[in-house]
Amino acid sequence: MQLTRKGLWAGLINEFREHLPEISDDAITTLHEGNTPLIEMVNLRDIFGAIRVLFKFEGLNPTGSFKDRGMTFAVSKAREEGAKAVICASTGNTSASAAAYAARAGMKAYVLVPDGQIALGKLSQAMMHGALVLQIKGNFDEALEIVRKISEERPVTLVNSVNPYRIEGQKTAAFEVVEHLGYAPTYHFLPVGNAGNITAYWKGYKEYKAKGMISNLPKMMGFQAEGAAPIVLGHPVEDPQTIATAIKIGNPASWAGALAARDESGGFIGSVTDDEIIEAYKLVASREGVFCEPASAASIAGAIKMKNEGVLNDGDTIVCTLTGHGLKDPNTAINSSAKPVKIAADTKKILKLMGL
Numbered sequence: 593m594q595l596t597r598k599g600l601w602a603g604l605i606n607e608f609r610e611h612l613p614e615i616s617d618d619a620i621t622t623l624h625e626g627n628t629p630l631i632e633m634v635n636l637r638d639i640f641g642a643i644r645v646l647f648k649f650e651g652l653n654p655t656g657s658f659k660d661r662g663m664t665f666a667v668s669k670a671r672e673e674g675a676k677a678v679i680c681a682s683t684g685n686t687s688a689s690a691a692a693y694a695a696r697a698g699m700k701a702y703v704l705v706p707d708g709q710i711a712l713g714k715l716s717q718a719m720m721h722g723a724l725v726l727q728i729k730g731n732f733d734e735a736l737e738i739v740r741k742i743s744e745e746r747p748v749t750l751v752n753s754v755n756p757y758r759i760e761g762q763k764t765a766a767f768e769v770v771e772h773l774g775y776a777p778t779y780h781f782l783p784v785g786n787a788g789n790i791t792a793y794w795k796g797y798k799e800y801k802a803k804g805m806i807s808n809l810p811k812m813m814g815f816q817a818e819g820a821a822p823i824v825l826g827h828p829v830e831d832p833q834t835i836a837t838a839i840k841i842g843n844p845a846s847w848a849g850a851l852a853a854r855d856e857s858g859g860f861i862g863s864v865t866d867d868e869i870i871e872a873y874k875l876v877a878s879r880e881g882v883f884c885e886p887a888s889a890a891s892i893a894g895a896i897k898m899k900n901e902g903v904l905n906d907g908d909t910i911v912c913t914l915t916g917h918g919l920k921d922p923n924t925a926i927n928s929s930a931k932p933v934k935i936a937a938d939t940k941k942i943l944k945l946m947g948l
């Protein structure tokens with residue numbers, strides 16, 4: 593018998609080192625993030641017809657979201673520079689990831705989250721990894737302002753996506769899409785919150801094009817929640833509202849990057865309603881077996897909307913990034929599903945209910 597398995601995946605810094613800024617070996621802090629699957633849509637043909645749809649399932653990163661891609665690099669760089677602590681504002685996933693990678697690096701993590709608005713799974717991660725969790729009476733945008741100021745004045749490294757190394761790590765997701773598909777998709781759909789990820793994917797695709805690894809570039813399609821759609825509206829939103837807490841952001845830090853991705857690629861940034869988000873969230877879980885978090889489903893809701901508006905063509909290949917794992921937010925999952933049936937431990941009654 594022949595063993596066909598190649599070496600173990602060494603984490604995205606080691607795997608994509610020639611495409612990343614230099615970093616010393618002993619600073620590399622990895623939980624073997626990256627190498628997430630590109631899952632082919634098989635059951636939603638009634639919606640997408642002859643369009644090929646693939647899900648880049650970022651929920652399978654070590655802490656359950658794409659944030660790990662940026663965090664491995666940001667924390668490694670902070671370590672290289674001798675930092676003893678990192679700080680971030682977060683709607684949840686950044687804090688989970690920062691806390692985990694800081695623990696790995698032997699550093700302290702300080703995380704500021706909006707009080708009462710962060711999904712349970714994410715909060716539990718930050719707590720378990722030993723971060724100092726500060727729940728502020730304010731929203732994400734206010735939290736980001738505070739941590740930016742603290743990091744300028746005190747010896748703590750900011751690891752929000754305004755840290756350029758976050759974007760460097762996150763761009764590797766575009767490399768993986770290309771390597772798994774063999775080419776770049778026609779369209780790439782993403783949820784947009786602080787807009788770091790759409791900025792990062794576009795950077796990644798452009799770099800592979802410049803190196804001759806792909807001949808075409810995808811159109812970048814970003815989707816915000818209707819109640820938190822500053823880029824669509826063209827002005828910051830004072831009090832953003834959406835069930836998709838990971839994209840509940842009124843003044844994105846990478847606004848300019850998102851506009852550049854849209855305009856340079858000939859793409860689009862639009863919005864979807866919370867109802868459309870929840871519908872897509874349930875659809876991909878119940879019919880494709882992929883459980884993502886609500887914010888992630890904004891990419892699919894956006895793709896469905898674009899299909900219905902006649903923007904997509906048969907034969908197009910589209911990739912939807914599913915940014916985080918559904919287990920992050922069990923409350924939304926339970927609230928949007930049919931309740932379990934309570935029944936006596938009686939086989940006859942159970943069979944009757946099953947209709948068998």
Ligand SMILES: *Cc1c(COP(=O)(O)O)cnc(C)c1O
Pocket residue numbers: 657658659685686753783784785786787788789790838839885887888915916917
């Ligand atoms: C952070 C996050 C987003 C938003 O990404 P940005 O880079 O801020 O636009 C979307 N979905 C999930 C699950 C996230 O954690």
